[in-house]
Amino acid sequence: MLKKLTAMGSALALSLSVAANVQAAVSASEAGKLGTSSLTPFGAQVKGNGKAVSTGLGIPDWTGGIQRKDIPKEYTSPGQHHPDPYKSDKIALTITAQNVGQYADKVPDGVKAMLKTYPDTFKLNVYPSHRSTSAPQWVYDNTKSNASKAKLGETGVDNAFGGIPFPILSGSNEDKALQAIWNHILRWRGLYVVRRASEVAVQRSGAYSLITSQQEVYFRYYDPKYNFDSLDNIIFYYLSFTKAPARLAGGAVLVHEMLDQKKMPRQAWGYNAGQRRVRRAPNLAYDTPIAASDGLRTADDTDMYNGAPDKYNWSLVHDKPVEMFIPYNNYKLDSPDVSYETLLQKGHVNPDYQRWELHRVWVVEANLKDGERHIYTKRRFYIDEDSWQIAAIDQYDRRGELWRVSLAFIKNYYEVPTQWTALDAFHDLRAQRYHVQFLDNEEASILDYSQPVPGDRYFHPAALRRRGR
Numbered sequence: 001m002l003k004k005l006t007a008m009g010s011a012l013a014l015s016l017s018v019a020a021n022v023q024a025a026v027s028a029s030e031a032g033k034l035g036t037s038s039l040t041p042f043g044a045q046v047k048g049n050g051k052a053v054s055t056g057l058g059i060p061d062w063t064g065g066i067q068r069k070d071i072p073k074e075y076t077s078p079g080q081h082h083p084d085p086y087k088s089d090k091i092a093l094t095i096t097a098q099n100v101g102q103y104a105d106k107v108p109d110g111v112k113a114m115l116k117t118y119p120d121t122f123k124l125n126v127y128p129s130h131r132s133t134s135a136p137q138w139v140y141d142n143t144k145s146n147a148s149k150a151k152l153g154e155t156g157v158d159n160a161f162g163g164i165p166f167p168i169l170s171g172s173n174e175d176k177a178l179q180a181i182w183n184h185i186l187r188w189r190g191l192y193v194v195r196r197a198s199e200v201a202v203q204r205s206g207a208y209s210l211i212t213s214q215q216e217v218y219f220r221y222y223d224p225k226y227n228f229d230s231l232d233n234i235i236f237y238y239l240s241f242t243k244a245p246a247r248l249a250g251g252a253v254l255v256h257e258m259l260d261q262k263k264m265p266r267q268a269w270g271y272n273a274g275q276r277r278v279r280r281a282p283n284l285a286y287d288t289p290i291a292a293s294d295g296l297r298t299a300d301d302t303d304m305y306n307g308a309p310d311k312y313n314w315s316l317v318h319d320k321p322v323e324m325f326i327p328y329n330n331y332k333l334d335s336p337d338v339s340y341e342t343l344l345q346k347g348h349v350n351p352d353y354q355r356w357e358l359h360r361v362w363v364v365e366a367n368l369k370d371g372e373r374h375i376y377t378k379r380r381f382y383i384d385e386d387s388w389q390i391a392a393i394d395q396y397d398r399r400g401e402l403w404r405v406s407l408a409f410i411k412n413y414y415e416v417p418t419q420w421t422a423l424d425a426f427h428d429l430r431a432q433r434y435h436v437q438f439l440d441n442e443e444a445s446i447l448d449y450s451q452p453v454p455g456d457r458y459f460h461p462a463a464l465r466r467r468g469r
Contacts, residue, residue, distance in 0.1 A: 025147070025148050025150055025151055025159075025170075026147055026148060026168045026170050027148065028148050030147070030148075030170075031147035031148040031168065032144075033168075034140075034143065034144045034168070035140060035144065039167075039168070040062045040133075040386065041135070041140035041143055041167070042133070042135070042140075042143060042167050042386060042387065042388065043143075043164065043166075043167030043169075044062060044133075044321075044360070044386045045062075045385070047061055048061045048062075048131075049323065053092075053128040053129050054128055055092055055093070056093040056126040056127070056128065056129075056357075056358065057092075057093075057358060058129060059131070059323065059358055059359060059360065060129060060130070060131055061131075062131045062133075062386065063131070065131060065132050065134030065412065065417070066085060066132045066134050066412045066414045066417055067134060070414070071085070071414050072084070072085050075415070078448050078450035079445035079446060079447065079448035079450070080445065080446070081334065081335065081441075081445070081446055082331050082334065082411070082413070082414070082446070083331075084331035084332060084335070085132075085331070086127070086128075086130055086329055086331070087331075087332075089127045090127075091126065091127060092126050092127055093126045094123055094124065095107065095123060095124040095126060095325065095356075096115065096123045097115040097116055097119035100112055100115050103325065106323055106324055106358065107325055108325075108326075108380075108382050108392045108394060108405075109380065109394045109402065110392060110402060110404075110405030110406075110427075111124070111325075111392060111405065111407075113394075113402050113405060113429055114348065114405055114427065114429065117347070118347045118348060121345065121346070121347060121348070122348050122351055123351045124325055124351070124354070124356045125352070125354060125355065126325060126356045126357065127329070127357055129357040129358050129359060130328075130329055130357070131359070131386055132328075132329055132411075132412045132414075132419070133419045134412065134414070134417040134419075135188050135416075135417060135419075136417070139162065139163050139188050141163070142162035142163030143163030143164045143167050144163075144167075145163070146159075146160045146161070146162075146164065146165050146166070146167070147167050150165040150166055152171075152175060152178055152179065152182070153260060155260050155261070155262035155308055155309075155310050156233075156259050156260030157182050157186065157259060158228070159228055161226070161227050161228040161231065162221065162224065163188070164183050164187060164388055165179070165182055165183060165186055166180075166182060167183070169316075169362075173315050173319075174313070174314050174315060176316050177315050177316045177364045178309060178314050180316070180362045180381075181305060181309055181364060182309075183383075183388035184304065184305060184381075184383055184388050184390050185235070185305070186221060186235065187388045187389060187419075188222065188418050188419075189217075189418050189420050190222075190413070190416050190418050190420075190447075191219055191223060191449075191453060192216070192217070192218045192219070192451060192452075192454070193216070193217050193447050193448065193449050194215070194216050194451050195214075195438075195440065195445075195446060195448065196212065196213070196214050196215070196243070196440070196443050196445070197213065197437075197439055197440045197443065197446075198210040198213075198340075198439040198440070198443075199213075199293070199435065199436060199437045199438070199439065200340075200344065200435070200436050200439065201292075201293055201434075201435045202344050202345075202346070202347075202433060202434050202436070203433055204346070204347075204431065204432045204433055205346070206344075206345065206346040208344055210244065210245075210340070211242065211244070211245065211248065212242070212243045212244040213240045213242045213243055214240065214241045214243055215239070215240045216238070216240075217237070217238050218236060218237045218453060218454065218458075218459065219236045220234050220235065220236055220237065220456075221234075221235045221236065223453065231259070233258050233259050233260055233264050234256055234258060234259070235257040235258065235259050237254070237255070237256055237257070237458075237459035238253075238255040239252070239254050239255075239459060239464070240252060240253045249273065250271075250273025250274075251270070251271060251273050252270070252273075252464055252467070253268065253269070253271075253281070254270075254271075254459060254461060254464045255284070256268070256459070257306070260308075261307055261308040262308055262310060265282075265285065266284060266285055268280070268281040268282075268284040269281060269464060271464050271465065277465075278461050278462075278464055278465045284299050285299050285300065285307055286300055286307065286311065287300065287373075287374045287376070293426065296404075296426050296433060296434065296435035297426045297435050297437075298375065301406060302437075303424070304381070304389075304390035304393060304406060304408050304424065305379075305390055305393070309366070311368060311374055312366035312367060312368055312369060312372075312374075312379070313366070313369055314365070314366050315364070315367075316362065316363070316365075317363040317364070317365050317380070318362075318363055321362050321385040322363060323359070323360055323361075324358070324360075324361045324363075324391075324392075325356045326357065326359055326361060326382060326384065326391035326392055326410070327355065327356055327392075327407055327408065327410055328356065328357040328359060328384075328391070328411075329355055329357065329410070330354065330355050330409035330410060330411045330421075330423075331411055332353050332355060333349070333353045333354055333355070333409050333423065334409075334411065334422035334423070335353075335441060336441055336442070338353055338441050339441065339442065340439060340441060340442060343439075343441065344436070346432075347427075347432055347434065348425070348427065348434060349409075349423075349425055349434075349436065354409065355409075359385070359386070359391075360385045360386075361382040361383055361384055361391065362381075362383040363380065363381070363383075364380070364381040364383060365378065365379070365380050365381075366378065366379045366380075366381070375397065376396060376397070376403075376404075377397065377398055377400060378394075378396040378400065379393055379395050379396070380394040381393050384410065386419070387410070387419035389408060389410055389419055389421070391407070391408050391410060392405070392407050392408070393405065393406040402429065403428070403429060403430060404426065404427060404429065405426075405427045405429060406424070406425070406426045406427070407425045407427075408424050409421050409422045409423050409424070409425070413447060413449070415449060416449050420447075421438065423436055423437060423439060424436070424437045424438060
């Protein structure tokens with residue numbers, strides 16, 4: 001009898017544990033705090049830290065982010081390079097290898113390692129902080145609705161659509177960490193975007209070769225004509241055609257990104273222009289190396305983090321957001337006045353064109369589960385509290401040593417508006433090489449959000465073959 005009761009108790013404990021894991025929605029009264037004087041529509045603290053922003057150590061109140069009235073008058077057409085709305089700001093302070101100790105608690109460990117690795121060339125130019133994050137009202141409305149309905153599933157998210165799924169983190173420490181990661185994966189980045197951009201692997205010598213492509217992304221999760229039930233587990237469609245160099249031109253990649261990738265893995269196809277064939281790419285996940293990055297970026301490094309989180313144990317390092325210097329409002333870095341030759345230095349992107357600001361971030365840590373394999377045994381993510389964009393990552397190798405550092409150079413695409421990145425950079429500190437995505441300084445235009453949204457058939461593998469011809 002005792003054994004039977006013990007077994008029943010164990011089963012009950014297990015069922016309660018599972019129930020707690022999938023239960024994540026907050027009460028309607030809690031959700032009602034979003035968009036008030038206490039919480040922004042995305043769940044960040046409205047109040048700043050009360051310090052003067054001119055010192056570089058202040059965080060202002062959030063007052064709505066960049067609004068239509070704040071867009072520089074020089075911006076006149078979709079796809080135009082963005083005039084800098086903060087171009088009159090001066091550098092408030094500069095952090096170097098020599099003085100980083102003064103700011104050690106506000107600099108990500110990976111960034112401190114970069115300062116140590118490149119003491120003569122890398123620095124952080126810190127500017128007055130601007131909380132520029134903004135989004136359309138309907139995205140805010142969906143986010144508030146999600147707050148009281150969305151739940152963590154076993155390997156995905158349930159009952160969320162068209163907004164941040166978990167603007168108010170709740171539940172266990174692990175639940176909150178997973179919610180923060182899903183907020184990044186499902187953050188607002190617009191509905192449909194077309195761009196031409198380059199990526200590059202910069203060698204230790206400083207040598208590099210550009211790979212240029214035409215890219216299209218349709219964020220189906222944000223299309224108002226759908227809802228969670230009709231989404232068919234699809235977050236977005238991604239289509240890319242390589243334009244240069246000539247030896248790669250004509251090749252293409254099509255991705256159907258799934259919400260629950262254990263239920264249905266990411267669907268990916270590649271088009272080979274020479275063979276005129278479309279083939280499935282079954283292993284585009286986890287630590288599969290991305291060829292165009294020369295091995296410097298894994299499949300799940302893309303967009304700072306993507307895909308199923310099942311290989312790791314997740315935790316919040318702090319129970320609330322903490323102040324950190326992160327790349328922010330990087331319009332200068334994206335300027336057509338800056339050439340790739342000027343931007344792409346040995347070891348890292350030219351710091352004279354980077355903009356760093358003090359913001360609050362959620363710090364999330366992922367530790368590889370026993371029995372799982374991945375080249376990163378630990379990852380630490382620094383997630384902007386205003387936008388849920390991952391701004392920086394520390395990545396550790398199988399010996400537990402800091403190995404790679406990823407940086408997302410955030411800015412607001414104010415014509416939408418949406419917070420995304422000017423470019424992403426992935427650094428290998430040991431090899432002293434790095435990879436950069438989304439270079440578009442020398443392109444005639446940047447991301448164009450004005451094109452009509454194509455239907456699902458446009459992103460079918462058969463269409464990939466036809467377009468490849």
